[in-house]
Amino acid sequence: MTADSRKSGSEDDVSIGVFVCHCGGNIGDTVDVKKVKDAIEQLSGVKLVETYEYMCSKPGLQLIKEAITGKRINRVVEASCSPLMHLNTFRGAVQEAGLNPYLIEMVNIREHCSWVHKDREAATAKAIDIIRGAVERARYLQPLEPKKEPVDQNIMVIGGGVTGIFTSLELANKGYKVFLVDRAPSIGGHMMQLSKTYPTLDCSTCILAPRMVDVGQNPNISILTLAEPISIKGSPGNYEVTLRRKPRYVDEKNCSSCGECSKVCPGKAPNEYETGLYERKAIYIPFAQAIPSAYVLDAENCLRFQKGICGVCAKKCKRGAINFDDKEKTETLKVGAIVVATGYDMMDPSKFGELGYGTHPDIVTNLQFERLFLKGLVKPSDGKVPKKVAFVLCAGSRSPERGVPYCSKVCCMVGTKQAFLFKEMVPGAEPWVFYTDMRAAGKGYEEFYGRAREEGVRFVRGRVAEIVPLTDGSNRLLVHAEDTLLGAQIEDHFDMVVLSPPLLPSSGTPELASLLGLQRGPDGFLLEKHYKLEPVDSTQGGMFACGCALGPKDVRESALEAMAAASRVTTFIGKGETTISPEKAFLYEDRCNGCGECIEACPVKAITKAEANGADVVINPVSCVGCGVCVPICKAGALDLSDCTEQQLMAHIAGISSGNVSPKIVAFTDKRTGYKATDMYGMDRRSYPHNVLIVDVPSAGRVGLKHVVQAFATGADGVLFVEGEDSIMGMTKFREHVNNLRREVSDLLGVKPGRISTVSVTLPQYYKLDAFNTLGERIIKMGPLEPEVRAKAKEVLNQIA
Numbered sequence: 001m002t003a004d005s006r007k008s009g010s011e012d013d014v015s016i017g018v019f020v021c022h023c024g025g026n027i028g029d030t031v032d033v034k035k036v037k038d039a040i041e042q043l044s045g046v047k048l049v050e051t052y053e054y055m056c057s058k059p060g061l062q063l064i065k066e067a068i069t070g071k072r073i074n075r076v077v078e079a080s081c082s083p084l085m086h087l088n089t090f091r092g093a094v095q096e097a098g099l100n101p102y103l104i105e106m107v108n109i110r111e112h113c114s115w116v117h118k119d120r121e122a123a124t125a126k127a128i129d130i131i132r133g134a135v136e137r138a139r140y141l142q143p144l145e146p147k148k149e150p151v152d153q154n155i156m157v158i159g160g161g162v163t164g165i166f167t168s169l170e171l172a173n174k175g176y177k178v179f180l181v182d183r184a185p186s187i188g189g190h191m192m193q194l195s196k197t198y199p200t201l202d203c204s205t206c207i208l209a210p211r212m213v214d215v216g217q218n219p220n221i222s223i224l225t226l227a228e229p230i231s232i233k234g235s236p237g238n239y240e241v242t243l244r245r246k247p248r249y250v251d252e253k254n255c256s257s258c259g260e261c262s263k264v265c266p267g268k269a270p271n272e273y274e275t276g277l278y279e280r281k282a283i284y285i286p287f288a289q290a291i292p293s294a295y296v297l298d299a300e301n302c303l304r305f306q307k308g309i310c311g312v313c314a315k316k317c318k319r320g321a322i323n324f325d326d327k328e329k330t331e332t333l334k335v336g337a338i339v340v341a342t343g344y345d346m347m348d349p350s351k352f353g354e355l356g357y358g359t360h361p362d363i364v365t366n367l368q369f370e371r372l373f374l375k376g377l378v379k380p381s382d383g384k385v386p387k388k389v390a391f392v393l394c395a396g397s398r399s400p401e402r403g404v405p406y407c408s409k410v411c412c413m414v415g416t417k418q419a420f421l422f423k424e425m426v427p428g429a430e431p432w433v434f435y436t437d438m439r440a441a442g443k444g445y446e447e448f449y450g451r452a453r454e455e456g457v458r459f460v461r462g463r464v465a466e467i468v469p470l471t472d473g474s475n476r477l478l479v480h481a482e483d484t485l486l487g488a489q490i491e492d493h494f495d496m497v498v499l500s501p502p503l504l505p506s507s508g509t510p511e512l513a514s515l516l517g518l519q520r521g522p523d524g525f526l527l528e529k530h531y532k533l534e535p536v537d538s539t540q541g542g543m544f545a546c547g548c549a550l551g552p553k554d555v556r557e558s559a560l561e562a563m564a565a566a567s568r569v570t571t572f573i574g575k576g577e578t579t580i581s582p583e584k585a586f587l588y589e590d591r592c593n594g595c596g597e598c599i600e601a602c603p604v605k606a607i608t609k610a611e612a613n614g615a616d617v618v619i620n621p622v623s624c625v626g627c628g629v630c631v632p633i634c635k636a637g638a639l640d641l642s643d644c645t646e647q648q649l650m651a652h653i654a655g656i657s658s659g660n661v662s663p664k665i666v667a668f669t670d671k672r673t674g675y676k677a678t679d680m681y682g683m684d685r686r687s688y689p690h691n692v693l694i695v696d697v698p699s700a701g702r703v704g705l706k707h708v709v710q711a712f713a714t715g716a717d718g719v720l721f722v723e724g725e726d727s728i729m730g731m732t733k734f735r736e737h738v739n740n741l742r743r744e745v746s747d748l749l750g751v752k753p754g755r756i757s758t759v760s761v762t763l764p765q766y767y768k769l770d771a772f773n774t775l776g777e778r779i780i781k782m783g784p785l786e787p788e789v790r791a792k793a794k795e796v797l798n799q800i801a
Helices: 033-040 058-070 083-096 110-114 120-138 162-173 189-193 204-217 260-264 303-307 312-316 366-374 411-425 445-454 509-516 555-573 597-601 646-657 674-683 705-713 731-749 763-782 787-800
Strands: 016-021 046-052 075-080 104-108 147-150 155-158 178-181 221-224 227-235 238-245 268-270 279-281 329-335 337-340 344-346 363-365 388-392 430-435 458-461 464-469 477-483 488-494 496-499 503-505 543-545 577-580 585-587 607-609 617-619 639-641 665-670 692-697 718-724 756-761
Touching: 016 033, 016 058, 016 120, 033 046, 033 120, 046 058, 058 075, 058 083, 075 083, 075 120, 083 104, 083 674, 104 110, 104 120, 110 120, 110 674, 120 646, 120 692, 155 162, 155 329, 162 178, 162 189, 162 204, 162 221, 162 555, 178 227, 189 204, 189 366, 204 221, 227 329, 227 509, 238 337, 260 312, 337 509, 337 555, 363 366, 366 411, 366 496, 388 411, 388 464, 388 477, 388 488, 411 430, 411 445, 458 477, 477 496, 543 555, 585 617, 597 607, 646 665, 646 692, 646 705, 665 674, 665 763, 674 692, 674 718, 674 763, 692 763, 705 718, 705 731, 705 787, 718 731, 718 763, 731 756, 731 787, 756 763
Parallel strands: 016 046, 016 075, 075 104, 155 178, 155 337, 178 221, 337 543, 363 496, 388 430, 388 496, 430 458, 665 692, 665 718, 718 756
Antiparallel strands: 147 577, 227 238, 238 329, 268 279, 344 503, 464 477, 477 488, 585 639, 607 617
């Protein structure tokens, strides 16, 4: 490719239309849209400025189409909400009007302006500045064409609970090959630990076990237990996932599940399926209905592995299914789509000392109560049948100071169900349910709650303050609480206490999310692409999530999301091909000197030496993720990035840095996580100084020395880098990169290091963007950049640009 082949046409050819949205008052109540319109109309190249109440509505989109077809607008700037919300909507409208969809620039004046600033004049001034930056960038937008790639028809479902099972069956029954991956020795998840399900009180095992058998017998489903992903390569529609599979030490196909090995095994350990209430052998089957129906050996509690003795299980096995030499292995699978259905874990309530968990065996969790109920319900302490049981809801939920701030959603109905079943099972039983607010929002839930009240379940609105085991030998528990409806203190004795702790993301969620490039919300659960409109899609193409991987939910809702995820997967891979984004690095071949620095810098190894000769390099467009790290590395200027070219980025910086807002901070924010965090900060209506203006970039690595100098030369007084902790650069390289820039800028311009700052964020920690306030206050104290320093920046820019 030659240098000229990627250049924009002359500015005379560019006709820009700007469309400003009121967003029904979300923008217009804070930003003076009329004043914005008047200011933007004065900019060179802007042929049209339109405002409308809802630009994303059909009439609003029609305004854009008519401007393109009737007024010959060939570049569009849309100023409204976050591009994460409606960029595709506006690109679609532009394309329908005959314009390339990449000739639109969307600027966020809602989450980044009207929702974070209360001062109307200041918000208006900022809106003008950030629209100006978009207009300047739009001058250099180029038409781009996505590529089509064939899609692998295999699918991986991670998580073998009820959601993963239903997803796998739905996909397999549609004819797709499914790899169902679970790190446990059997599929089934938490649902197989339950007694009955509310509100119909169906037997949990009776519902799920037949589906588990269906999974095991379906020729389109391969069950991979004791397995978890450790690496992933490729792109949407063509992923290569490497799994690590722990040794089972038992041949699944050869094991007949006779149980003779377990009978003679002397090793013992707490039984996970029984929530630690009972013991199992070192060689065991997780539960009677386990799929695969094969035993597994726990090496950590096996005498042969720990002390070099025993081995009686192998001698007892007539089929020779036990293999002590079994080793951990890896397996790489090619799939077109991935569904994450990793379920939940439960918070350990022992962290709440006042609730007494762990101090007395008769204080149990609601999941442990399920197992006790199925065993005939006797007290763990003395084997007697309890008569009076306290069910304590919100044992850590809705407690931002010590537990979790969110409602775990299922606890009210779980407690009601367990109290109801206890009342039915034990003659003369006295179930008390202590609740914060009774939430029964589901089909038949309110009726079930009313039925429990009619049957004599006592509901007390009030938090339990303390649970104290008595020392009089009675094995009873003293519960201190308050009835907030009656305004009365409660102090009563109970035979058992059942705690409902919060539901948490499964323990491997942070690592899996990082591996797959998925986002997590403030609650730690995986984040949907759009909570309402795309509730099981992720922000990564070809990846979906459902069930409790996204947040607490019950069996019915999990099954619904499983069906939704299966449908979305088939929509994605059913077309047989996928679209590859054109936003990739490209090479000016005539400038490349073959130094190879870009090869070393590329974090995904998408750049390699060309085979034709030893000097040039080639870029794999499928492997390239468009991070832009390679561009500032290249001293010869041979590399650039489509849709974030040097022309576009430099113009954007100049446009946003000039203007009336002073002193001004340019915040280079990575698109993957940093930008989403700024959106969440805005949605939370947290305020920060109006002099912080955001320039979105693929990653901090896309920003080089000349871009920072450009910011200072054209009006910025401070620079902030906002990078997600899941950065493709990695946190160490991110900090090194910014430190190098800080040192170079200081040496060249004499800019004080305090004017350049960084913040790393995750979506759950979007509040770390309070750094906007910290740097904003610092720059205000430091004042605008000295005129001689800005003049020096312009000189240096002429030398290095």
